[in-house]
Amino acid sequence: MTENILEVRDLVKHYPVTRGVVFKKTIGHVKAVDGVSMELRSGETLGVVGESGCGKSTLARVLMNLERPTAGSVLYKGQDISKLSGGALRRLRRQIQLVMQDPYTSLNPRMTVGDLIGEPFEIHPDVAPRGSRRQKVKELLDLVGLNPEHINRYPHQFSGGQRQRIGIARALALRPEIIICDEPVSALDVSIQAQVMNLLEKLQDEFGLSYVFIAHDLSVVRHLSDRVAVMYLGKIVEIGTEDEIYERPTHPYTQALLSAVPVPDPTLRDQKAIIRLTGDVPSPVSPPSGCRFRTRCWKAQDVCAEQVPLLEIRSGSDHPSACHFAEKREIVATHEA
Amino acid sequence: MSDPSSASIVTTPPSTMPTEAGSGAPVDAGLPENARREKPRGLLGDAWRDLRRKPLFWISAAFILVFVVMAAFPWLFTGGDAVNGSLSNSQVKPSGDAWFGYDVQGRDVYARVIYGARASILVALVSTIGTLLIGGTIGMIAGYRGGWVDALLSRFADIFFGLPFVLGAIVILTTFNGADSNNNEWQIMGLVVMSLVVLSWPVVMRLMRSSVLATKEADYIVAARALGAGTGRIILKHLLPNCLAPLLVYGTILVGSFIGAEATLSFLGIGLKSPVVSWGIMISEAQNYIRISPFLLFFPAAFLVTAVLSFVMLGEAVREALDPKLR
């Protein structure tokens, strides 16, 4: 059956906040990711949504082993990858790849497309013999819908959407099993965004890839994801299948988030009940006690300040939610008329 | 820019990629013949192609070539004697016989200018290369490693940065090249180069460090790390090409200012000394006679300015060629 290809257990990533130049003093910690557990199944897309500062990009970096977690573990097929280094880590890189958000900054401006897509082969020479690399690069270009004859061009000669395709080709070069997509379409225009999303879907079908799809755009995440995790201030507040999260959300934050998504249909203008959240996301240096969402939540009670709500299935619900008062609520806004 | 239809998914033919990872059987099908023959290109190759089309590059390169040949084989340009002269010719104006005239001691200015190129250009070039190498390397290490390494190297650089240039050079050169020392020409040049490098590297180091700090956080560096690239690859392939531009520009300016610095040190009597010939020595000697015989200052200064300008223009051309966005 579907096995867990990637498992995250109680992952914590804190960044020290320091003062001073030579003699640094730690004056606090940014609790970017604070106890996240989830699993990615083989061949599925796990969406991670949340607003800026919720820790989703840090999560991507830790999953990619670009940062060491403060605590917790990331298991790839049962093996803790956060402790790997050297050759073992390099071998692992072949299995987990990254597509980054900004196609304008994520490609070295002084390398040709051929060099950029060929670089994975140079780093991992055993994947493709030297003579066949050029050919492989062209195949990859073709695969992502770019003209293979553009192999000698530089990134700035391409548009945003095309650059994102180059980034995808690079991630695909080593034939990984998992691709972490960190906001891969949020820098693109609507019409181009759709092209790239279609490409990601096509590649998943073709190569049986598993995606961790991180984004802030809820409709994009829904379109691609099988399961969705909602993050707020370094914690997952709700996780479930795409249907459970979008049709039957039980966490107040998920509900507010969904209700705030603008719907491209003017006729729904007056029917929508937007849950107006007040204020902004608190600082991750000193998050609120108990439930982190309580400062903006309309349901907040005393218990919310005292007890951290666990991410668990509560009565009347079919999926885990980290709210003491989790319950269903109709969110008109997410439904098409 | 590019064929719009090339980006469409709809037009993508079915993939011909082998499904097994690692089975590297080349699949040529579906690719046009000329696409396969086209030679792979890289940044340096493209930069060279670009340079070849620039008149600015050819002009400055031609001048520099002339100066370099002049420095290496001065006798190709003149049969005159740069060191000995006849006092009867003192301050004779330029004529068909001696194109640039004669100096106070009756030496042929043309011959001296030609022979002077060697010391001036050699000192300036070697000092520049040394400064860029040392400053660049230390700046790269400080910027890339960060933390206490950076703090230590930066403070170390600050010490040298704090030394006033002329004072520092006087201290170094009077210690090793005092009036009573009898160093030969090459030893003096080495000392001058050393003092210039020692006093100039902190600027280059700071340039490199700030440029590395800014580039290090770039997404493409993260992307390279995510691919598994090692430190060497990240520095050589990603950081260096993107951090080199400010250094190149500064380097070309350095060549010019080092020619001037060499002249200053000669003037102060602690750098190169007669009978060695350099443009700096000539300029400093000519100063006293600027009213009576301006040509004594004009010719070495003209050579100096031309040489400096050639290097600056070359630097500019190279910098533009190395930036694909300007192509």
Next chain:
Amino acid sequence: MSDILVTEQSKPGADGSGRPSGRLLEVEDLRVEFRTRDGVAKVINGVTYHVDAGETLAVLGESGSGKSVTAQTIMGILDTPPGFVTGGQVRFHGKDMLAMSAEERRRIRGEGIAMVFQDALSALNPVFTVGFQIAEQFRVRRGLSRADAKKRAIEMLDQVKIPNAKGRFSNYPHQFSGGMRQRAMIAMSLALDPEVLIADEPTTALDVTVQAQIMDLLAEMQRERQMGLILITHDLGVVADVADRIAVMYAGRIVEEANVYDLYAKPAHPYTIGLIDSIPRMDEKGQQLRTIKGLPPNLMNIPPGCPFNPRCPMAQPVCREKVPPLLQVGVSRASACHFAEELVNRD
């Protein structure tokens, strides 16, 4: 229907739908090009639109469509060089602003037309407090005393619902969160009570929950003050929520203009159709998104005929030859497509 097609270029939206009449701000046949060392980019190629008091016009377009450059030209903050206005008029209360002196234009800025930028952090000066920057306008433009200006500035901050406005008066921009900064920005642009507010992607940099707050605030301010609001955005969702009329831009032209309900119900230009189809929809999960093939044109080399023709699924030979003018199709809507009639009359 076909006789409408042959009518000359008409001003869409001029149907007098009960709103206060009298054109507040009109842009007519505006043309702007950017002269760079690589060549001349024709960024705006004859844009015509208007906004009335109390009305929200959404200018919708993707990057490079010219929507922001139009706004910059209206405000008179176009970078010249490289940008040059090569034709057209921008009329404010019937007077052509492009023909005015710099001093006259400066007077309109702020009091007549004000602008809210996408990135409030870079639009606010980091070395002055937010309060000072608002109060300064009252002192310089209205001649108020320091104390009065401060009082008015705090009122403004209060109006845009910044909690503890008094205390926030002396904070610097970086001490504000993204949403609060955008509120402060709105307070600043509304300080002199402008008649037209241009909001250039005001919520693009913000999170969804904050975006909803800011859009509410803008809508409320507009209602209260009966301003004309030009909302420049790429987000079809935001537009559907607040706009009265929509002008869709592509390659420096308006390709379609209609009221918001008509536009979403039955878009009359293939580009608009493609845009609306490209949005991931909740009810079609797992299927391929319908996309617009290809890329927007290079503005230095716009294809002949209809600029959309290389990407258009309906393109015919005529589209490669003749530029379709923006013509009225049906009531109070216009489209720049040779086949607009067929699109409007389809089922």
